[in-house]
Amino acid sequence: MMELPATRAGHVGRALSATAILLFLAMPIVIILVTSFGTDGIGTFPPEHYSTRWYEQMAAPGGNWATSIALSSLVASLTTVFSLVLGVTAATALARGRLPLHAAVYGLVLAPMLIPQVVIALGLFLFFEPAGMLGSPLAIALGHTVLAAPIAILIMISTLKGIDERLEDAAASMGAGRMTIARRITFPLATPGLIAAAVFSFITSFDEFFIAQFLSTPDTRTLPVLVFNALQFDVDPTVTAVSAVLIALAILALALVALVRKLGGHRNQQGGVLPVEPLT
């Protein structure tokens, strides 16, 4: 392939600037992981002494942190179920069917990714407040589903589009009925996508702050709400350990998705995770 040969200076310059930027991106995360094991919490970096005391404090039963972790897990699980249901049905409609008003439905699905979250949160607050549902895990989960479902839908659309429909034809030609095809062909082939959709829905909910903040009461605060308060008001060094756990969770989730896709073997585009592709 013919290309403009790189000059040595250009090469070095690019490598240096890229390394600097990447370091800059990675540093905050590395710093948290290291600091969380420091004895003196938010102090100098790197810490002088290491311990696991903040992790012990975080996991202390009955404490604020443990309670909110439990609440966040519940909310995220509900959100995952909701957005999987919406993801599978909507993706079937958008990727497979000849849907009238296809563009309108697709636009509606993308909208929550682009509309300012504060507006969505305010709207949901006005929606749930008169119903007396503030602080209800169900209300928070429904609110989170507004953000998580579009992600799940985009993942499922790219998954379904990656499955050759003629495989289903082939199965049908051998006498397989619609249910058998769904169970034995489509579902197994869509499993990696389903797992990715579930993982990203869970993470989206588990990390979401704004909607949870608007829909929470002092008794029911999700983990991000508690983290935010800890950062803004009382400087509780436990928050470093919590942050480290959130980082580990995200990395584990991404690793799981990558592993499942690799095991699935058939190539699936990585797309559908950021709302970038439909826009460009």
Place this chain on the structure above:
Amino acid sequence: MPERTHTINTGRLSADELAAVLAPQSNAPTGKSLSVRGLRKSYSGTTVVDGVDMDIAAGEFVTFLGSSGSGKTTTLMMLAGFTEPDSGTIAVDGRDITELNPGKRDFGFVFQQYLLFPHMTVEENVAFPLTLRGVPKAEIRRRVGETLEAAGLSKFAGRKPRELSGGQQQRVALCRVLVYRPPIVLMDEPLGALDKKLRDQMQTEIKSIQRELGLTVIYVTHDQEEALVLSDRIAIMKDGRIEQFDTPRGLFEHPRTPFVADFLGAANFLTGKVEESTADGSTPVRLDTGGVLKARAHPCAPGQRVRAAVRPGKLRLVSAEESCCSGTVETAVYVGSLTRITVRLDGAAPGTAPLRIETAAAPPRIGERVCVTADREDVSVFDESDGG
């Protein structure tokens, strides 16, 4: 053909043995007959299939041959049930199946792209149609094992399709269909993605399995040679219609339209006017270039303008005494077993193609004056208005 089978299948059972494994106990043909009436399909105003009628006997190997856009694949898809015809009927052994879903037709379908299930092993792929039919597990294992064994695929049983070569994948796809013994097998250019050598080999295998099992096979291809090698009868398709449905020999020797004459092997076309028919029952045509060419009997009135078609191999160079057309040799190229000659007829309009002749006899020199003729049985006559 059998000799070829033998030399190719080194290291595994021959196709005949595969057929023997798959065949039911009796020797009666397992194929069923198929009859199609008035099949039509159009997509948004464009007619793709325009009235296909045909009767296919049980155990017959029929090929739809045509270029892309001729409607051959759409016709096959309608037979399979993947495409719904606008009108027309399809019947198997006299039973109307036009409305049935693909799976209810009990056909086998072999796709060009193999379409093996990527998440299943080779074994599971082949077992799939049997599990749908509620065959007991032990029997599934036995039949799948035998089929894979016969196809020389036993050592790949546990592999995923993507770990196999194209030829192996297509063999698995074939096994997956044959294992449930459908009476009618439809094949959509199943060998299109394979290289020439592998294609020849698979053609032989498919043909012997079909003959052995007495299967009815309906095959789609754009490859003439493939169609000729495989088929009992070929339907040549053009613009959504069957141009001619006949045995390979019938198509070759008695083309009914100029299109067929030109499509299967090359043909020289000569325009002229029909003369008073003679006592020998032939149709003499006075060519525009001069000279008379006797064609086989054709119902047309004297004075009618016609086109005569002759294959290059059927034209002969003769001494000038006979009734013949004189011309000058333009080129003569020796291509091994025969010589390809082009002759420009006297009186041919400038810019028209010269006659193409293939002969095994001693070739003439370039520039030599020659006289060209053909046996009347080798000359077909078409109305000039016919396309092609």
Place this chain on the structure above:
Amino acid sequence: MAGTALAPGKVRVKTTSAMRGHRSRIALVNAVPVTVFLLVLFVYPIIGVLSLSLKGDNGAFTLHWYADALSGANLSVLVSTLRISAETAVLSLLVGFVLAHAIARMRPVFAALAMLIVVVPHFISALVRTYGWIIMLGEHGLINSLATSVHLPGAPYSLLYNETGVVIGTTSVMLPYTVLVLQGVMRGVDGRLLAAAAGFGASRFTIFTRIYLPLVAPGIGTAGLLSFILCLGYYITPALMGGDKQTVVAALIDQQVMKQDQWNSAAAFGVILLLLTFAGLGVLGLAKLRRKKTAARRSSS
């Protein structure tokens, strides 16, 4: 032969489909859950925000809340939100461009690793990342201790609780988007074009400005606008990394709802954010439409 069972030429027109039949009906049924869900929990609440913003204390129609939002201290919050968004867009474009350009020329292994470092933080809670920045940019944080130890003039710098801090934070949040978009267009640039330009004797600078930049311009526009839009309603980073002066609209809304019970005013701000977002999306859509039209003209001529 079997054909006798059928009347030849019998024509029957079917209206139902055999195999993929009812596809649009199946699609419709499957589109129902998401449509209903989003209409009830997304569209309807936003309409609620809109109507609240137009209601006075007595319930009558008023534009009072908008007048209020667009004057005085409130206006300056709006202006600083726009300014921070613009600064973030420009900075993330610059940084994103350098990074994407470098990644496009890396060996595949390094490129994959670099993309991993860019994309993985996107899936880590923004709160956590912001916290990391706070630790890093503080007076005794990593950056300042490094700067002081090498005796950079003016060190330690104040990088936190001011606009610099906010923009650094938001830029890192937007970077995955810009890098992905820019990388998409850069991959589409045919390297042979650049080599051809060099063959005509063009300098590297000329090649960059006259050939490369115009080719990736659509991506630059999209990436810039996208980070601007996403920044408008952003809250976490400004709230945690900004000082008192760096109040953004989202923070104001939060304050008005949580502390002052000023729902109408909050709603008016929400609608303003919404309109700004729509305007940005409109520009994006128009640009996309124009590109499509040019492409269509090109392919038709």
